[in-house]
Amino acid sequence: MTTHGMAGASEPVVEVSELRKSYGGRNVVDGVSFSVDEGEIFGILGPNGAGKTTTVECLEGLRVPDSGRVRVAGLDPRADHDAVTRVLGAQLQESELQPKLTVREALELYASLYPSPLDWRPLAERLGLTGKLTTRFSGLSGGQKQRLFIALALVGAPRVVVLDELTTGLDPRARRDTWELIEDVRAGGVTVLLVTHFMEEAQRLCDRIAVIDGGRVTALDTPSGLVARMARSTVISFTPSTPLDDEELSALPALASVERRDGRITLGGTDETVNAVVSLLARRRITAHQLRVTDATLDEAFLDLTAARD
Numbered sequence: 001m002t003t004h005g006m007a008g009a010s011e012p013v014v015e016v017s018e019l020r021k022s023y024g025g026r027n028v029v030d031g032v033s034f035s036v037d038e039g040e041i042f043g044i045l046g047p048n049g050a051g052k053t054t055t056v057e058c059l060e061g062l063r064v065p066d067s068g069r070v071r072v073a074g075l076d077p078r079a080d081h082d083a084v085t086r087v088l089g090a091q092l093q094e095s096e097l098q099p100k101l102t103v104r105e106a107l108e109l110y111a112s113l114y115p116s117p118l119d120w121r122p123l124a125e126r127l128g129l130t131g132k133l134t135t136r137f138s139g140l141s142g143g144q145k146q147r148l149f150i151a152l153a154l155v156g157a158p159r160v161v162v163l164d165e166l167t168t169g170l171d172p173r174a175r176r177d178t179w180e181l182i183e184d185v186r187a188g189g190v191t192v193l194l195v196t197h198f199m200e201e202a203q204r205l206c207d208r209i210a211v212i213d214g215g216r217v218t219a220l221d222t223p224s225g226l227v228a229r230m231a232r233s234t235v236i237s238f239t240p241s242t243p244l245d246d247e248e249l250s251a252l253p254a255l256a257s258v259e260r261r262d263g264r265i266t267l268g269g270t271d272e273t274v275n276a277v278v279s280l281l282a283r284r285r286i287t288a289h290q291l292r293v294t295d296a297t298l299d300e301a302f303l304d305l306t307a308a309r310d
């Protein structure tokens, strides 16, 4: 997933450099930098209020940065607004669509705004909207509105698509269908910028992820790279046939956490910790019942990489 397939691709398609934006004297985006290559699915992950939407809205030309540089396909979203609109597809906010428009009218209208749009029919089909073409926007359920917004973001055949909260409000099947659609869109060479709170989504789709917290990029890596840089990249749990005391456990290398519950021990650490546990058990001739070794999840990495809030 990490090769982007565009051999010799020179310029990144999206560039954000030292972006800053403050509201009422508070720096909500405080020096954010990252760049996205052609054909990449790039995730922006962060807690509520971290500055994610502000960042992508600067890329869309909807907000004016206080300072820093943003470029989409080499264009300045403010100075070259019309040109950016033709290469960038973005999910609308609910208020931006006329409540009386039917699904079909909305798709036709948005397709007509672009020089070489996609055929909206197969797109509507993929998003499960075919049975709703004559329904007015105001008559759609939350998930159907969301699917229409995804269709409208893609119908112009953009080079870059920004999806903010792509699958929020979708049921599990619609979510999976949408992920497949995004993978297909990327296979067609489109660059995807994905703002998400869903770790499973980020892990499944993204080539790289920028974790944004307090207006800054606190980590930027592949999903597995983010997990690997945690102190607790591996979790081992077992129920020992003979109790183990705290001293024995705390002597284990690279140990990051110890939990005990009903005789079961759960240790967070690295592969080194796992090896040491296995030799300790062998040496003491202890049987480990229901031994489980699992990789930490992106969820856990995220919590480790973002500060706790009050």
Ligand SMILES: Nc1ncnc2c1ncn2[C@@H]1O[C@H](COP(=O)(O)OP(=O)(O)OP(=O)(O)O)[C@@H](O)[C@H]1O
Pocket: 023, 024, 028, 046, 047, 048, 049, 050, 051, 052, 053, 054, 055
């Ligand atoms: N127009 C505005 N005026 C004043 N404050 C704003 C404005 N827009 C955003 N903010 C503040 O900036 C901070 C960052 O907001 P932003 O919407 O970028 O966060 P986010 O990371 O997208 O959060 P969420 O995950 O909750 O959508 C928030 O504290 C928000 O209240």
